Amino acid sequence: MLLAQVITNGILLGGLYACMAIGFSVIWGVMNLINLAHGSMIIIGAYITWLIATNTGIDPFLTIPAAGACLFVIGYAVQKYMINRLVEASVFMTLILTFGLDMVFINTNIVLFTADLRSVTVPYGGLGLQIGEVRIPYIRILVFAIGLLLTFGLYAFMTYTRIGNAIQATSFDKNAAALVGVDTKKIYAITFGIGACMAGMAGSLVAVLFSFTPVVGDSFTMKSFVIVVLGGLGSIPGAIAGGILLGVVESLAVVVLPSGYKDAVGFAMLILVLVLRPQGLFGKKFFAEIKG
Amino acid sequence: MQKASAPTHRSPGTGASRGIGRRARLLGLLAIAVTALGLLAAPEILNLYWLRILTNIFMFAVIAQGINIIAGYTGYPAFGNVVFFGLGAYGTAVVMVKFGGSFPLGILAGIGIAVLFTIIIGPPLLRLRGHYFAIATLALNEATKTVVNNLEITDGGMGLSLPLPPGSAFESAGFFYYLYFALLAVSILATYVLTVSPLGYACRAIRSDEEAASCSGINTTLVKTIAWTISAILTSIAGGIYAYWLSYVEPSSLFDMTVAVKAFVIFLLGGAATLFGPLVGAVFIELITTFTWSNLLSFHVGTLGAVIMAVVLFIPNGFIPMIKDRFTLLMELLNTRKRR
Numbered sequence: 001m002l003l004a005q006v007i008t009n010g011i012l013l014g015g016l017y018a019c020m021a022i023g024f025s026v027i028w029g030v031m032n033l034i035n036l037a038h039g040s041m042i043i044i045g046a047y048i049t050w051l052i053a054t055n056t057g058i059d060p061f062l063t064i065p066a067a068g069a070c071l072f073v074i075g076y077a078v079q080k081y082m083i084n085r086l087v088e089a090s091v092f093m094t095l096i097l098t099f100g101l102d103m104v105f106i107n108t109n110i111v112l113f114t115a116d117l118r119s120v121t122v123p124y125g126g127l128g129l130q131i132g133e134v135r136i137p138y139i140r141i142l143v144f145a146i147g148l149l150l151t152f153g154l155y156a157f158m159t160y161t162r163i164g165n166a167i168q169a170t171s172f173d174k175n176a177a178a179l180v181g182v183d184t185k186k187i188y189a190i191t192f193g194i195g196a197c198m199a200g201m202a203g204s205l206v207a208v209l210f211s212f213t214p215v216v217g218d219s220f221t222m223k224s225f226v227i228v229v230l231g232g233l234g235s236i237p238g239a240i241a242g243g244i245l246l247g248v249v250e251s252l253a254v255v256v257l258p259s260g261y262k263d264a265v266g267f268a269m270l271i272l273v274l275v276l277r278p279q280g281l282f283g284k285k286f287f288a289e290i291k292g
Numbered sequence: 293m294q295k296a297s298a299p300t301h302r303s304p305g306t307g308a309s310r311g312i313g314r315r316a317r318l319l320g321l322l323a324i325a326v327t328a329l330g331l332l333a334a335p336e337i338l339n340l341y342w343l344r345i346l347t348n349i350f351m352f353a354v355i356a357q358g359i360n361i362i363a364g365y366t367g368y369p370a371f372g373n374v375v376f377f378g379l380g381a382y383g384t385a386v387v388m389v390k391f392g393g394s395f396p397l398g399i400l401a402g403i404g405i406a407v408l409f410t411i412i413i414g415p416p417l418l419r420l421r422g423h424y425f426a427i428a429t430l431a432l433n434e435a436t437k438t439v440v441n442n443l444e445i446t447d448g449g450m451g452l453s454l455p456l457p458p459g460s461a462f463e464s465a466g467f468f469y470y471l472y473f474a475l476l477a478v479s480i481l482a483t484y485v486l487t488v489s490p491l492g493y494a495c496r497a498i499r500s501d502e503e504a505a506s507c508s509g510i511n512t513t514l515v516k517t518i519a520w521t522i523s524a525i526l527t528s529i530a531g532g533i534y535a536y537w538l539s540y541v542e543p544s545s546l547f548d549m550t551v552a553v554k555a556f557v558i559f560l561l562g563g564a565a566t567l568f569g570p571l572v573g574a575v576f577i578e579l580i581t582t583f584t585w586s587n588l589l590s591f592h593v594g595t596l597g598a599v600i601m602a603v604v605l606f607i608p609n610g611f612i613p614m615i616k617d618r619f620t621l622l623m624e625l626l627n628t629r630k631r632r
Contacts, residue, residue, distance in 0.1 A: 028423075032423075034423055034426075034427065039451075052378035082601065082605065085605050086605065086608070087605070092363075092369055092556075092560060092564075093560075093604050093608055095369075095371070095423070095426060096553065096556065096557055096560060096600060096603075096604050097600075097601055097604045097605070099597075099600065100596075100598065100599075100600030100601035100604065101554050101595040101597065102597065102599070103593050103596060103597025103600070104594045104597040104598055105592060106593060106594075106597075107590075107591055107592075107593040107594030107595075107597065108594060108595065110590075110593075111590060111594075113593065179437070218549065222430075222431070222434065225427055225431075226431075229424075237533060258442060261438060261442060263438060264434070264435045264439065267431040267432075267434050267435040267438075269432055270427075271417070271428060271431055271432065271435070272432045274417075274420055274428050275416045275417070275419065275420075278420065280423060292435060
């Protein structure tokens with residue numbers, strides 16, 4: 001039945017969406033910083049995967065750590081040498097700063113890789129499972145599984161490691177965390193690096209699933225924003241729920257509405273959620289309510 | 293000489309301008325008048341290229357002034373304010389192309405749509421604050437773009453071609469130049485009137501502390517919506533003129549997020565909640581854009597991005613507050629010589 005196929009597609013896509021959104025959510029929840037360059041970081045990760053996979057023939061899924069590591073370094077450097085200078089960052093400034101960064105990233109990508117459509121194909125790309133009338137390509141299962149794995153990995157990191165706990169502490173109360181000995185500046189740099197790292201790894205998955213150009217990053221940023229608001233700021237289960245919800249709704253929308261409305265559906269949901277329940281499904285009322 | 297902290301007369305503007313003496317303000321007004329006269333004479337002197345650049349500057353200054361009203365004076369960062377630009381443009385386009393209306397009628401239609409928008413969508417969206425509001429307006433812009441892209445009456449993604457304005461290329465260039473100049477003057481005047489009016493005080497109260505403003509008896513929802521409506525009207529007129537100027541409208545270039553953020557950066561760069569900030573910012577950004585476009589074509593986007601980042605990092609309050617601070621310091625230094 002078409003409906004089952006569509007919903008399955010949506011759920012599988014949701015895994016990727018969750019992985020995409022989680023980096024965005026962490027940066028926003030901990031540092032009160034909306035990273036408009038998030039989508040471009042995803043695309044950079046996609047390009048790294050594309051570079052390695054097409055030049056060495058390694059399976060793209062194996063390049064995920066490389067993309068993650070590169071983006072971590074980029075994110076850490078950006079935060080430490082640029083964003084850190086905005087000490088009392090107001091809502092205007094950080095948005096504009098990251099947008100400027102986004103423009104620099106996009107232009108760099110265009111210059112380095114040209115604006116041609118890129119994608120990574122794998123030999124087993126056309127194969128898949130057949131459960132009843134529903135066809136599930138292997139790639140989508142892998143992307144879903146790895147996306148969720150990375151998300152849970154981040155959750156484990158946040159909960160069970162010292163640095164993860166330090167990050168959470170800083171997000172709850174910056175001054176209290178500093179009082180107990182947390183180096184907040186370094187934590188911010190690490191957090192931004194982690195957010196970028198997650199974006200890069202999500203980008204590797206994107207490279208396998210979609211074809212991309214330097215300029216499609218902005219739509220990923222918007223999607224991440226919708227997912228974070230849907231699921232709740234600073235909540236990792238929220239990002240997963242939000243991702244799957246968005247995936248399913250988008251897939252359904254393509255069937256029901258003319259295809260041009262696919263993105264508008266996400267925005268409509270965003271506006272609805274913001275007006276009706278701003279904290280999303282799992283979130284607590286966070287920064288924007290308090291600091292404004 | 294009264295210092296900034298204890299003015300004896302009520303004067304509009306923020307604290308820094310109260311510290312400036314009357315002589316300095318007269319000088320400032322004179323400078324503005326001279327510049328305005330010079331700009332009025334520009335079509336006689338400049339060639340079409342520079343005329344177009346100046347017209348662009350005025351247009352962006354108006355859009356930024358619209359943002360100034362809702363974000364600078366009321367404290368609601370409407371990132372997606374460009375949606376009204378697109379609505380104004382499409383209102384004008386549809387009226388002129390599909391209904392054969394005249395240009396003024398088209399502008400009125402654009403204003404009408406923008407006002408309808410703010411009245412309906414304003415109150416629910418204005419319940420959000422800060423980041424949420426900013427991105428919600430961006431999402432609104434994107435959603436409106438998608439809807440316009442799919443409607444029958446707007447010919448969807450194909451866009452609409454408007455009838456050409458009468459007269460030669462030079463005449464119409466001058467026509468649009470004066471039109472935008474007039475709109476800019478109107479927008480600055482409107483902002484000034486807002487500043488000295490009770491509505492303006494209400495807006496600034498909301499910006500400082502919305503709960504306190506509400507407790508003082510201000511109907512915050514009404515005030516915010518009115519402020520946003522004024523902003524929308526100015527922006528939609530700019531859009532309507534743009535449609536006629538370019539003679540072509542299509543959704544992706546009119547509801548462009550890059551234009552939205554560029555206008556916001558112009559607003560920030562000039563100085564939030566200042567009268568001439570948007571114009572100063574527009575001059576700076578447009579000149580840089582023109583320079584990089586003609587000299588660094590393959591990296592002009594990145595250069596603009598780098599400039600934006602530099603602005604945010606080094607001039608976070610904008611040019612005019614920076615100039616005012618230095619100037620006030622200078623004036624106070626000079627005035628302490630004559631003790632009254």
